[in-house]
Every structure is written in structure tokens, then in C-alpha cells.
Amino acid sequence: MSEGTTTPPLRPPAPAPAQPGPRRGHIPLFGPLLALLALLLFNIFFTPNFLTAQTLNVNLTQVATTVIVGVGMTLVIATAGIDLSVGALMAIAGALAPMLFLNPPLGSPGLGVALAFVLPVLAAGAFGLFNGMLVTRFMIQPFIATLVLFIAGRGIAQVLTNGQLQTFSNKSFQVIGLGRPFGIPVQVILMLVVVALFTWVMARTVFGRQILAVGGNERAARLSGVPVNRVKLAVYGISGLLSGIAGLIVISINSSSDANQVGLNMELDAIAAVAVGGTALTGGRATIVGTLLGALIIQLIRYSLLARGVPDAAALVVKAGIILLAVYVQRQRR
């Protein structure tokens, strides 16, 4: 089984009449796109000053972390799992980073900032692998397995900081949240890079195809030699890494790290973005671009309501309604 290009002699080609059947089976992004377009048009006509660079930047900046975490969530959900720990992992990364650049090792501020970018993200990735280990090795349901760090993660972050708010002002670190090369916020660039990278991963790599196979039919995947456990371990690890990056963005925007607040409710926002975007929560069908659209839709709805003076509390109810609708539409399609 080396090349797969030579085959034993087979029967002559049988006629293969085109069978009438549904069109090619790609995930329809049509629905989310239409919804987004409608929201944009609505705001362009009815929200004052909507078509300004500032409004655009505000919206994109606010949505960036949700999208970055949502991409990791999409991978996890594509394997028929779920990751509730993302918000807590953001808090851990957010608690670790200031410790590194406020007390730089070897007295070198440059090294401190460099490590502050790398180590917290790796730590969050390691916690993600821990999630993956609970799911694969100990065969704990993903919901419960990641609930462990959902609860304990924020506790760990608080222990790291002694429960204190860390405030800081560090230009070179805060580039990740405040930098604007060519007027584009750095986190928006990061978001687009992450979306592009994982869109490519899902479409073109063996890993991407294996994620969908594991989520689509785990037993068939295992019988076809797919390393099911390694794939699952990897998606939880990636989800952790991306959460770590999102945690760094949040604290640099705020110029402070509060273990109680960083990434709060992020798991719900990310899952909502994934669901609205058209990824099947049962696994096996996933779209990274859909998650981007889903996050944008939710963001725009919230913005439209707030711009109209609807209180945030009421906006939450509308958000819930949208999610319900999206999941309902998905079930119809199935």
C-alpha cells in the first residue's frame, strides 16, 4: 500500500449514468450571508454614522476575540465535542502575561514581553491538551471534561494573581490589543489570519478531513485507520491555544487583568457564533467562515439594538432568540 496509484486489473468501466440527485454537498453559507447582508443594509440606512471607519473598527475589535475563540470551538464541535473551558483559559493566559512583563526575567523588559506573548498561550494550549486527555484517555463526555477547567480554570487564574486586579501600561505588549498598522487593529488582523489559516486547514489538510470524519462517524474513522484520539487531542489543544491569544488581546485592551472578568461568558458567545454560522453541533459538518459570519451577525444585532437605545439586558434576550432560530433552521436542513 505504498503509492495508491497502481491498482489490480479491474473490470472495464461500467456506464455511469448521471443520477438525478441534490446538488453538490457543500455547507450552505447562504443563510448566514443573507442575514449579515440584511443587517448591514438595515444599519446603513437607519443607524447614523454606521458607514464610518470608526464604527467598523469598533465592531470588528469587539468581535475579534469571539471569532478567534470561535474558530477553536468550531474544530472541537466538528469532532462532536464541546469546549466550555475557553473563557477560563483566557483568564489564565490573561493572569500569566502581566506577571511576565511586570517582573521581567533577567531584568530584560524585551524578554519579558516576548515571553508574555508565548508562555501564556502555550500554558492555555497545555490546559487544552488536558481537556483532550480527559476526553480521549478517560473517555469523559466533553461537556463534563471541559466543565472541570470551566470551574477550576478561573480559580487557577485567581490563585496566580492572589485575586488581585493587575493594572499596567506596557506599550510593546499592548500592541496586540491597541496597535493599528495601516489603521487596522492588530486583533482584527489576527482574527483574519486565524480564519484564513483554519479555513485552509479544514479544506486542504489531512488533519482537517480527519476532524470531519471523526465527527461524522467515529467508528468508521477508527476502522479506516484515522488516529481518532490524536485528532481529538489536537482540536482541544488548538482551542486552548486560541483562547490564550484571545486572553492576551482582552487584557491589553483593558490595560488590566481581572481574573474574574477576562473571558467571562466567552464559551457561550463562541458556541453561539458556531451555531449561527451553520456548523452542526452534532459534529461532522463545520465551516470556519460560517463561524466568522455567525459572530458578525450576533455582534451587529447587538450593535443595532444598542444604537437604538435598547438596554444591553434586552439585547441579550434577542441574542438568545437568534441562536434558537439558527439551531431551528439547522434542524430543518438536516
Add this chain to the structure above:
Amino acid sequence: MTHTEPLLRLEGIHKAFSGVPALINASLTVSAGEIHALIGQNGAGKSTLIKVLTGAYRKDSGVIRFGGQEVDFATPQAAQVGGISTIYQEVNLIPYLSLSENIFLGRERRRGPFLDWGRMNREARTLLERFEVQADVTRPLMGCSVAVQQMVAIARAVSIDSRLVIMDEPTSSLDDREVDTLFGVIRQLGASGVAVLFVSHRLDELYAVCSGVTIMRDGRTVERRAMTDISKLELVASMLGKEPGELRREGETAFVKNHNRKGEELLEVRGVRSGPALRNASLDVRKGEIVGLAGLLGSGRTETARVVFGADALAGGEIKIAGQPAQLRSPADAIRAGFGFCSEDRKVEGIVPDQSVRENLTLALLPELSRRGVVDQAKQNEIVERFIDRLGIKTTGPDQKIRELSGGNQQKVLLARWLCMNPKLLILDEPTRGIDVGAKGEIQALLSELAAGGLGVLMISSELEELAEGCDRVVVMRDGFSVAELTGDGLTQDHLMGVMAHGAAQAAPASAAPAAPPGGTHV
């Protein structure tokens, strides 16, 4: 209730699922106190008939009379209240509750508004003693062995004052001693006037405990006999739809025999064991050879295939690949050794339904189609197109979702999944089941050609003509043992049926050499 009428009578039952008939004029009669066997192959309609009887499905037409009056249960609960309790093959109890809670679930003993724990535990203990189960009835069920769980399910069914108890393969997870105990209880039930409908594929068990038998085939009731009136051979023949002693007809399949080749040894399996269903199996496959694996349902055929492919853990025995002892810890190991495996259940273990034909076809090959983890799409498309073409897979294109294909075309995609790997050995579990006649012939012809090209094939099949015409040798399994190997002139449908029914000892014609006595090796 009149005494002339049997306890249960089903007549003229029809049932179709979205136009496909599952039951055609099926009937079943069981008298009070009778222990009656219901047998048939997969898809013969046994479970559909039981589900129609117990209200899990609604019949399209026909009459069900139970206890002297016409009944039409809307739900299994209604059937239970009406006096029919059913024990399913998979234990369906609540794992977190105690044994006695499970037994009295839904009909708890009370004292006023309170649960009478003392009485429930006492009664549960008495009940389980009848089954010779020694267990603390206050312990949660999930800590118990499958056998004890099965016994609890049976105890529960028996303790509900039922007039008919349906048991669907109750012995599949029990050891010999537990089976004896169960039979004791079944006989007690019969003696006290309770009828038992017993579904099993172990022929010896039917003869040990049943007095009558109903045989189903292709949705119809084909025979109702007294157990003493029918030989094992007749029983098997009737299940498979063959006449014993029927002349062997040629050309029932599209297989082409290829007598001249005897290649080098690919696979040697010696005395493998795994779980209660696979107790001792041995077989060999050489290059260019199609080896059949025959046996009734539950005989251990599928389990043997899974063990050889590394999908189930080996509890004992030895597997050699090309003469070298092999440790197959996972399917990935077997695939590296050049094996491919098409499971019996395409839906559950074969296709990834929401993925395209292309992705399904190349699922196993992907790592080899890639450079540093990136799929070479040109190469992938080329291979997919080629196999769609060569196997005549009818699809609108590589992008079509596999679940939209017919069963036969799905099976071809799954075969292609392995053929594109250039395998040395293909393990096929019922490769032609549930697919249309045309695709069936194509797959059979394809297998002959592949074998002629040097591929080794291990093929499980329930169809005698497929085994007799398609295989160079057939290993017959019975109750977890490989009992015989038929080859050459001894490989006829008649001999196959004989060995499946009786084992090698009684049925063996001169050419049917016993393959492996339990614990021993052969050749």
C-alpha cells in the same frame, strides 16, 4: 377465554416501511405454557414481528389475538399492562438504580405514601434466588456483570404477571452455567402456564428448551413445526431458503473460480478468542485466495473478522501475518500490514454520511495522498475519478454526499476505499447484503478478478451460493468455534448447511476436515 384458542395468534400481518415491505402475511401462534422458538436470518422480519406485537410499531394490516380477544397495543407499555413483557438483547434497565429498584421500577411496593424498601428488597432477593443470582439487591446495577444485568432484566419481566414473555437472544451474554439456570426458569414458567417466545440462533438451545418453532424468511412465516418434528438440517435449510439435498446449481452468482493459484501464506489465525461470542477460531488465507467464513448469526464470524483487523482486543490465540507473529492493537496496525475491512453495517461503521464520495473513498488513503499534511488534490481527484470509473460507481460526481447513493454504490465506494490502498488482504463482512442484484453481481465478479490478481480475501457471507461458488475454501463457525473447513468437491451448499446445523462431527463428509478442535491447532 376459550380453551380451544391458543394464547397468542397473529395472522396475515403486513408491515411496510416507506413502501418497502418488512412483513408479508406473517403469522405466529403460541399456546399457553408453550416455549416457542422464533428464528430467521438477519432481515427475516423477526424483530419487526415482535415490535408489531408489542406495540413498538403499528401493523398495516392483519389480526392479533391475545388471551381470547383481538388486541392492538399502541405502545410497549400497553402490551406490558396487557400481559406481554419483552426482554431485549441489549439490557434496557437503569444503570444507576439498585437491583431491586430496577425490578420494581414503575410498580414500587408502598406502605401508605412511603416506599416499602424492606418488602421490595426481600421480594427482589427471593426472585433472584430463583435465578441463582447471588447479589446485593441494594447495589447499583452498573456494578454488576452483564450476565447478572441480563438476569435482572429477566427477573423483572417474570415478576410482572405476564402471560407471555418474549426473550430476544437472552443467552448471548451468558456462560453455560447461566444458560442452564435460565433454561430452568424458562421451564418453570412454562409449567406455570406462562408462554415464552424465544429468539436465538443457537440451534442446540432451541432443541434443549423449545417445543415448537416458527421460521421466518424475507418477511414471511415459512414454517411452523414441533421441535421434535424438524431436524437441525431442515431448520437451517428452511431459514436459508434451500432444500436439503438440492442439486448444486451452477452460476447462481457472478463469481468465477480460479483453481490454479495457491500463493504464499498471508494470514494465519490460530485459536483466537475474544469475549463470549468468539471462543476458538483458526483459519488461513493465502495470496490470491477467497476464503469464506460461514456460520449462523452469532456464531462468531464477525468477531473473528474484527479481531483479525485489530478492531477488537484479542483475549487469546495467535495471529501471524506472512509467517510473522503480529500484534494488532488497532485497525491502524492492520492497515499498515496491508489489510482492509468492510464492516457488515455500512451505516454505522462504514460511511461518513455527510461527507462526499471523494472524501469517503480516500479516507484511509489520505495520509499517503499528502505532502507534509497537505492533501494533494490533483492526485486525490485522479484516484477518485479512476475508481468511480472502474467500479462503475453511479454518482453525480465526486462531490455528491455518500448518503445520497444507493446501498450498492455505497458499498462500491467502501470497497474502493481499500482497493486504492493496494491491499494484500481484504476482509469483507457480508459484502453483498442489502444491495441490488446488479451491483451484487458486479461486486462478486470484481472480487474474483482481484483474487486472480493476487489479492487475498476473507469473506463472511450468509448466502450459501456465494460461499460455495465464490470461495476456494470455507471455514465454518458454530457457537464461537471454527468447526470445519470445506474445500474442493466437499464445498457444496449441502455440506455447508450440514456443518452449520450439526458441527463437523456428525455432518462431516469425507472432504470436510475438522479445522480446529477446541484448544488445538490444525494442519
